[in-house]
Amino acid sequence: MNCKICKTKNISKDAIVNLPAYNLNLCKDHFIEWFERRIENTIKEFHMFTKKDKILVAVSGGKDSLGLWFVLNKLGYNADGLHIDLGIYDYSQKSREIIEKFSKTINRKLYIIDLKKEFRAIPEIKEKLPKKPTCSICGTIKRYYMNKATKEYGYNILATAHNLDDEISVLFGNTLNWNIEYLSRQYPVLMEYKDAFVRKVKPYFKVTEKESAIYTFLNGIKYIEEECPFSKGAVSLKYKEILGIIEGQFPGTKIKFFNNFLKKLYPLISNKSEEKEIKRCKICNEPSSLDICAVCNIKMKLNI
C-alpha cells in the first residue's frame, strides 16, 4: 500500500501505518507529521496551554508518557518531567532508570518522588491493606502527589498521557454503571481551582494506544514494555479488549464514542458554573472533600 499523502505529490512510497478510522495509509515521515499535528490541534482546540505555560509531564516510563514528554518539547512547549517511583520491585527500578536516561537525552529537568521515602512502597501498602484494590490506592496516591508537586515546584499545568483507549475504557465502564458523577468529570481539561488544584490536561486523548506506541517506536524512544505486575486482571484491560473487537469491525467507533460523549452528553451533565467550597485536610492541608484526605487516611491505617 502506498502512502496517501505522498500519492497526492505524485510520489510512490510504501505506507508503514494503516489508520482505518481515518481511511489513511502513511509512510514514516507523514505518520509523524500527522501525529504531531493531531497533538498540537488537540492542545489548541481545548485551550490546554500555551508556550508561555510551565508544564510538568507525569512520566511513568511507558510509551505514552515518554512520547508525550518528547512531543511537547519538540512542538516548542516548556515541559519538564515528574516521576513517582512506586517501589514495585524491578519494574519501578527499570522504569526510573529509563526515565533518568531519557531526561538527559532531551535535556529537561526531572523531579522524582520516591514513595518509599515519602510514604511506603506500593507492595508494602498492598500487603497491609489487602482488601483495597491496588490500582485504586496507587491512583489516589499518584493524583495527590502529582497535584502537590506541580504546585510546589512552581508549574501551573500537569499533563498526563491518557490516550483514547484509556479514556474510552473509563467512559465505557462509567456508562455501563451510569455513573453520572464520574461522567460529569471526564473531560480532557480540568481547570485549576483557586490555589487547591492545578490545571490537568490530557493532550493524548485523541490518539490510540497503538498510534502512541508507533510514534514512540519511530522516534527511537526506549520505554518500559513490561506491564505493572499489579495490573494483571484489571477491568480496564477487559474493556479495551471488547472495544478493540468493535473497532476492528467498525473502524472509527472509538474516536466517535468519545467525541460524541464530549459533544452531546458532557454539556448536559457538567457543572462548570458551580462554585465549590474547598475543604482542606486537617493533617496535610491539601484539598479534600473530607476532614482527612484519602492519602492521610491510608497513612493512618498504616500507622505512619
Next chain:
Amino acid sequence: MNEKFIFHIKYRGKIYTLTSEKERLTSHDILKFLGLSKEYAFVIKNGEITELNTYISPYDEIEVINAVSGG
C-alpha cells in the same frame, strides 16, 4: 518427514519460539500465535514496522510490540 521452520519472536523482554511447517508466515500469523489483537499490537521486522500481510521468514529479526496497557 516434513521440514520444520523455527521463528524466534521477541516480545516484552522474552523470546518465544514458533515452529511451523510453512517457510514464511505473515505478521498477522505472528500476532495470532501470541494471541494478540491487531488493534493493539504490531510486528517489527528487521527494525521496520510491518503491515499485517507482510511476509516473515525464519531468518528475520522479529519483535512484537503490544500497545495495550492498563490498571
